[in-house]
Amino acid sequence: MPIPGNLLSAVTESIDPNTSGWAPLLNCTLSKATGGRNGGTGCLAITSVAAGEMRARTASSYPVAAGTVYYAFSDASGTVPERIGIRWLNAANAEISILWSLTTTAASTTWHRISVAGAAPVGAVRAQVVISSTPAAGAVVTYAENIYLGLPIRTVGNLLSFAAETTEVSAGQWAAEVNATLGRQVPALSWAVDNYLGGGHTLTITATGAGNAAALCVERPSVTPGTEYLAYAYINPPALASDCWIELRFYDSNGNQIQATRSSLAAPGTGFYRQRVAAFAPALAATCSVAVGINGASAGQIVRLETVVVTVAPPLQAGSVVPYADGSFEQGIAGWTRPTGVATLARSTPWGTYGLDGSYALTVTSATATASTIRSARFPLPSGSGGSGFRLMAGTQVTAGGWSAVRGVRWYNAANADVGYTGSPSGAIPGTGWWYLSNDVTAPATATQAAVEWTVTATAVNSVLRMDTVALWPALPLIAVTAVDSTASLTLTVRELPTGDLVTVYRVLSDGARTLVRGPSGLMDRVPLVSDLLVVEDYEAPLGVPVSYYVETRSSVTDALTTFRTSGTATITAGDANxxxxxxxxxxxxxxxxxxxxxxxxxxxxxxxxxxxxxxxxxxxxxxxxxxxxxxxxxxxxxxxxxxxxxxxxxxxxxxxxxxxxxxxxxxxxxxxxxxxxxxxxxxxxxxxxxxxxxxxxVDLPTTTGVNGSGGRTWVDVLAEFATCTDLLAAYETCEDLLLNRRIGG
CATH class of the missing domain: 2.40.30.200 (Elongation Factor Tu (Ef-tu); domain 3)
Structure with a gap:
């Protein structure tokens, strides 16, 4: 699938079926090789004619606007280090300059990412992508594929700018806080072929002496008190035993730090590991930032960062009242306690060993075959929840011994008084693999708060239970459809879908005829689910006739049917016949x-x-x-x-x-x-x-046309990239262009 927003053609991007999108620039010949992953097996083979630098460029040039930041990346492989550049051209197609990335720190014959970003200089009207390496002899080959040129690709919803998230432009959005110097490197770091957020440049934090070292992002995006935020970054520790951490900080309107929440990385090695931290913005919070550091470093040790994000914490299940930190256990056990029994609670270790959401899980260990009660902190319920039904769910895995459990919720009123407990009958927890266990509970009439409470009984000494993705949410209809007469559309809402599966959505008429419904990428046939909640606005539903929907999900691995649902009917009012x-x-x-x-x-x-x-x-x-x-x-x-x-x-x-x-x-x-x-x-x-x-x-129904929209883009994303309205006027011609992020010259 072509890279979204790529100025390059699909052939130039993927080298399939040929190399027609590329031309030699210096000391090289070009041919097509195999082993590529984008669109086919093709990749670009750049072969040196003699010792010295060789360069290949795109055969075409692409329109750019001076002052606008552009981003280029490629996956590369070879026996000598590489770099990538953006070659700026004037109106006469003459070279103004080349913006080069740093050269990779070492050669690698596995696919790894090289990238660069920067503003087009004055006079630039077109640009080309250039890939370069410097072999010591002729007949040395550098391979490239999955090549992009276009506007910056950043995490939607990130409060930080592209420059702070990726350090592709510079390290200027970061500052050394203690015992550190900052820089950038391009390690031979491999990313999935469709991970367009992973770049080549990494921020380096080098300890200037023995002791603790840290760096702080200098950007201060605005926050809303009472909202839970999530920060994460890929962290590369210098040694296995390194104590590296990420910290989410909040500041008041005067810039004073008023809260800091830290999450330590339990690294299983010396690779890059995504570490997360979540916290609620306190009452006086106005802005936030993120810091990363290492405790007890040796002089000269380097911590590397990649893809740094601060965003509103996503619910582990749509509508869940359990905060991210308490349901995911990425930074510890949060507010969980053991009121009775002998079981111990801890975060699993190391990173990546256990986890459904993220890389850690709650670990419950019982030295004896006895019962213990484990309970979360209290969480506020939506207004008017008294007497309403809720659904409780948690992922579990038994990794030693055996367990049974009573799974339930303890309810509290506005005065924090216990008003009752609702739980399931005792039942055995499955003994192999991860299992989602769920049950429905009803809140008492006076309930305003809830705590998840399980009574777990070990059936053998030294039993170990893992829990993750704990969620409690109002039990709303699994599928519903409503008519919106003002826009002549139907809105389909489907809840509690299996995230990661492939979803297909059909519109069904009274005669049983089915038509695929349109989504952001075209007709919704086996579209990956990124959330358990799916909301589809169907503007192509017929007027004045009953319409229902059939939704099915299939495993992304086996294509086996996992769920299917059929909605009730809804009708768009036909209106005036004229x-x-x-x-x-x-x-x-x-x-x-x-x-x-x-x-x-x-x-x-x-x-x-x-x-x-x-x-x-x-x-x-x-x-x-x-x-x-x-x-x-x-x-x-x-x-x-x-x-x-x-x-x-x-x-x-x-x-x-x-x-x-x-x-x-x-x-x-x-x-x-x-x-x-x-x-x-x-x-x-x-x-x-x-x-x-x-x-x-x-004409025929268009099958590949997707519904353009924000795709999650909000004013948060705009504020992260633009300082003033004047900047917006220079970047977008219309409000629609702003919504769809179609920039002038893009």
């Missing part, structure tokens, strides 16, 4: 309801050739397949806003959906609109009414 909808399937924000002046007189052209055979009465006719409907739709716009809206809808030239009220003698049609005519209605000059002639040609 009105019709014109919709852009990929840009529903442009959809418009217009008044129909006259329906088309349809034609169905066909390609035919008639041959008159001498001596025969009838001709021999060779005919192609008769084409779909063609005709001219006449509509009115009744105001200047409608007129502007129709121009906006038609500007892209994309396939549209025409929907008339049922009973008007025409089915929903996907159409291409030809040359339009806009005319005054014949009244006074000030009359805002306009008459339009829209030539329509029936």
């Amino acid at each position: 009105m019709a909808w014109l919709k852009d399937p990929g840009n529903p924000q442009r959809n418009l309801r217009v008044m129909v002046q006259k329906a088309p007189t349809w034609q169905r052209p066909v390609e035919q050739s008639a041959y008159r055979v001498k001596g025969r009465r009838n001709a021999v006719v060779l005919s192609g397949v008769r084409a779909g409907l063609e005709g001219e739709l006449a509509v009115w716009t009744q105001s200047d806003d409608e007129r502007a809206g129709l121009h906006w809808l038609l500007d892209s030239g994309r396939t549209l959906l025409w929907q008339a009220v049922p009973g008007m003698g025409v089915s929903d049609l996907y159409v291409s609109v030809g040359q339009i005519t806009e005319d005054r209605a014949g009244g006074a000059a000030m009359d805002e009414w306009r008459a339009w002639q829209l030539p329509l040609v029936e």
Whole structure:
């Protein structure tokens, strides 16, 4: 699948099926090799002609805007270190300069990431990607594939800027806090082929002397008191026994630090490990930041960082009242205690040994075959939860001995008084692998708080139980559909889906006909689930007829069916028979309801050739397949806003959906609109009414067109990248461009 936002063509990016997107720049020849992972097995083989630096460049150049930051990366492999550059060209296609990455610290024959980012200089109007290495002889090969040039790719929702998250531009967003110097390196670090957030440059924190060393991000994004935030980074410790940590800090409006929460890495080796820390912003918090460090370092030891993120903590299950720290155990056991019994509670160790969400789990160990009660801290419930149903879930794994459990919730009122316990009957916990155990509970009428409470009984001495992804949430319908008449759409909500599986969504009509529903990447057929909650806005549902949905999920490994659900029906109100909808399937924000002046007189052209055979009465006719409907739709716009809206809808030239009220003698049609005519209605000059002639040609339903939208992008992401509204005006032509992150020159 092509890299989203790539200025390079798919052939240039993946080297499949050929090397036509590339050209030699210095001391090299190019050929296609195998072993690639993007789009096929092809990769670019850059072979040196003689000793010395060799360079390959993209055959084409790509438009850029001076002052805008661009990002380039490639996966590389070879026996000599490599670097990547962005070659800036002026209007005459002459080279202005090349922005180079640092060279990798060592050669590696496994695929590893090289990357660079920076602002296009004054005078730059086009750019090329350049890949370089310096072999000591001829006939030395450097391989490259999975190549990108475009706007920076950053974590959606990150409060930190791209520069702070990746250090691809510089280390300028970080400062040495104690006993450290900062720099950058490009280790031969391997990333998954579709992990576009992983880059080449890493921030280095070098201890200047023996003792503790730390670095602090100098950015101070705003936070909301009472909101839980999550910070994480890939940390590369200098030695196995290193005590490395990440810290989430909060500051008041005067810049004074008022809270710091630390999470220590229990490293299993000296690779790169993602370590997480979560905390609620305290009452006086105005901003936050993140720090990373090492305790007890030796002079000269280096800690490396990659992909640093601070974001609002995601719920482990949609609607869960259990905070991230208490449900994921990434930084410890949070508020969990053992009120009775002999069991001990601890975070699992080392990193990556046990865990469902993240890399750690709660470890419950009982030295005797007895019962123990384990309980979380108290968590506030949504307003009006008294008497409501909740669902409790936790992932469990028995790693020694055996266990049974009573799984439940202890409830508290507003005065913190215990108002009862609701639990499941005692049952055995499965003995192999991870299992999600869930049960439904009902809150007492006066309950305003809840604590998860399990009574676990070891069935053998030295039994060990792991728990992770603990969640408690209101038990809402698993699938629901509602009509939104104002936008002529249906909203489908599906809850408690298996994250990581592949989901398919069908629209079902009363006659049983099924049609795939459109999502961000096209029709939703085996789309990876990134959350247990799926919300789909279906703007292509027909008007005035009952519609339901069928949703199924399949394992991303085996393709076996894991869940299936069928919704009830909902109907979009058909409305005035004189009105019709014109919709852009990929840009529903442009959809418009217009008044129909006259329906088309349809034609169905066909390609035919008639041959008159001498001596025969009838001709021999060779005919192609008769084409779909063609005709001219006449509509009115009744105001200047409608007129502007129709121009906006038609500007892209994309396939549209025409929907008339049922009973008007025409089915929903996907159409291409030809040359339009806009005319005054014949009244006074000030009359805002306009008459339009829209030539329509029936086309097939577009299958690969995705629904454009924010994709999770919010003002948080905008504030992380732009300091002022003036900066926005220089970067985006329209508000829609801002929403979709379509920058000028991008």
